[in-house]
Amino acid sequence: MLGNLGKNLTKTMKKLAGMSIIDEEVVKEVIKEIQRALIQADVNIQLVFKLSKSIEDRALKEEPSKGITPKEHIITIMYEELVNLLGKKTVEVEIETKPYKILLLGLQGSGKTTTVTKLAKYLLKKGFKPAIVCTDTWRPAAYEQLVQLTQDINVPLYGDPTNKNALDLAEKGIDKFRKQGIILIDTAGRHKEEKELLDEMEQLTQVIEPDEAMLVIDGTIGQQAREQALAFSKATKVGSIIVTKLDGSAKGGGALSAVSEIGAPIKFIGTGERIDDIEAFDPERFISRLLGMGDIKSLIEKAEEIAEEDISVDAMDAMLSGKFTLKDMSSQFEMMGKMGPMQQVINMLPGMGKLPKNASQITEEKINRYKIIMNSMTEHELEHPEIIKQSRVKRISRGAGMRNEDVKELLKYYNVTKKAIKGFGRRKMGGPLGQMMRQMMR
Numbered sequence: 001m002l003g004n005l006g007k008n009l010t011k012t013m014k015k016l017a018g019m020s021i022i023d024e025e026v027v028k029e030v031i032k033e034i035q036r037a038l039i040q041a042d043v044n045i046q047l048v049f050k051l052s053k054s055i056e057d058r059a060l061k062e063e064p065s066k067g068i069t070p071k072e073h074i075i076t077i078m079y080e081e082l083v084n085l086l087g088k089k090t091v092e093v094e095i096e097t098k099p100y101k102i103l104l105l106g107l108q109g110s111g112k113t114t115t116v117t118k119l120a121k122y123l124l125k126k127g128f129k130p131a132i133v134c135t136d137t138w139r140p141a142a143y144e145q146l147v148q149l150t151q152d153i154n155v156p157l158y159g160d161p162t163n164k165n166a167l168d169l170a171e172k173g174i175d176k177f178r179k180q181g182i183i184l185i186d187t188a189g190r191h192k193e194e195k196e197l198l199d200e201m202e203q204l205t206q207v208i209e210p211d212e213a214m215l216v217i218d219g220t221i222g223q224q225a226r227e228q229a230l231a232f233s234k235a236t237k238v239g240s241i242i243v244t245k246l247d248g249s250a251k252g253g254g255a256l257s258a259v260s261e262i263g264a265p266i267k268f269i270g271t272g273e274r275i276d277d278i279e280a281f282d283p284e285r286f287i288s289r290l291l292g293m294g295d296i297k298s299l300i301e302k303a304e305e306i307a308e309e310d311i312s313v314d315a316m317d318a319m320l321s322g323k324f325t326l327k328d329m330s331s332q333f334e335m336m337g338k339m340g341p342m343q344q345v346i347n348m349l350p351g352m353g354k355l356p357k358n359a360s361q362i363t364e365e366k367i368n369r370y371k372i373i374m375n376s377m378t379e380h381e382l383e384h385p386e387i388i389k390q391s392r393v394k395r396i397s398r399g400a401g402m403r404n405e406d407v408k409e410l411l412k413y414y415n416v417t418k419k420a421i422k423g424f425g426r427r428k429m430g431g432p433l434g435q436m437m438r439q440m441m442r
Helices: 005-017 024-041 045-061 069-084 114-126 143-152 166-176 196-207 224-235 252-258 283-290 297-307 311-323 328-341 341-346 364-375 379-385 390-400 405-425 429-440
Strands: 100-107 130-134 182-186 212-218 239-246 267-268 278-280
Touching: 005 024, 005 069, 005 283, 024 045, 024 069, 045 069, 069 212, 069 239, 069 283, 100 114, 100 196, 114 130, 114 143, 114 239, 114 278, 130 143, 130 166, 143 267, 166 182, 196 224, 212 224, 212 252, 212 429, 224 252, 224 364, 239 252, 252 267, 328 364, 328 379, 328 405, 364 390, 390 405
Parallel strands: 100 182, 100 212, 130 182, 212 239, 239 267
Antiparallel strands: 267 278
């Protein structure tokens, strides 16, 4: 997420951790590296200087709390100031009336239609009863796209591709879904220079009287996000923002920091192409993940969506303690497969950025190969992998139709990962980083 920003900031933290003396010269050097990382992520340069000045002033003037080293003190300050930059706290969707009407706005190509479906699925999992109204009469096949997307998640949809009156579609759709808990209204993509479409948006706002207008912003446009957000806010009151396409975007930092300046909170972010790749924006969790501290709370929440709560929490505890067997790892592979792309899951684990390259970049193809190998093992071998020596390797590889080297690769992956995760388990984390992680687990 956010291209190289996380890697660069984590690199700065590692460099800081390796220094024996923390003085003014070291602080200034760290500040320069933070500035460089943020500017490369397309964050506004004035904002970068304001942020770095605040970090420098606090690092040089504030006394570390009792029991916290100067290094940990600077890392904590860096964490807190980055969180403040992105809005300080999570802003939840508060359903005050029924039906609660949410109007989704955005530029054409921002991912608005896909996002409205992702948001519907998210709200569905939270226990709400969402419905979608399509008022996009400009883009060909907009309604057909929504038909296909909503069929997969079983969310009711209203639209009429033969009706070219967006106001009429909105009125009929709202009337049809009055008994639903939430109505999401998808609109035609607009450009800040397209007066006709902006006029239509103002008229839609008057007809719909939305409880909330959510602006969908493409994270790849960087600092331009601020200008776009301001243009939309002049036409209608923007209550909140969804930033899409943050997976791998080098300009995501620019978009996040830019829209955070306009006053409307960022409520959701899009993190991938899958229907489940949307999450409530939590600045603390986001920065923790960005700095390589992990996001155990999100990981457990994802696990709880696909398993009973006690089972999923136990599985995460086993991962973090390092006390897990090949059998446990096999079941965790199954669970992770349902939770999304493997790299996203791995990034939620604290310290996983320090894993060897072959461990942190495990592919779905490798996982499938590992599963086949483990299926060729006995129950005793799965529970006691330390007994697997050369003779057992040969038998397992023959049974799986694999090479001996493949079995050894699996065992190496298992041992390296077990050792690394145990080292970064939350029970062993001390100082401010450990406090942050324990706070996230509450």
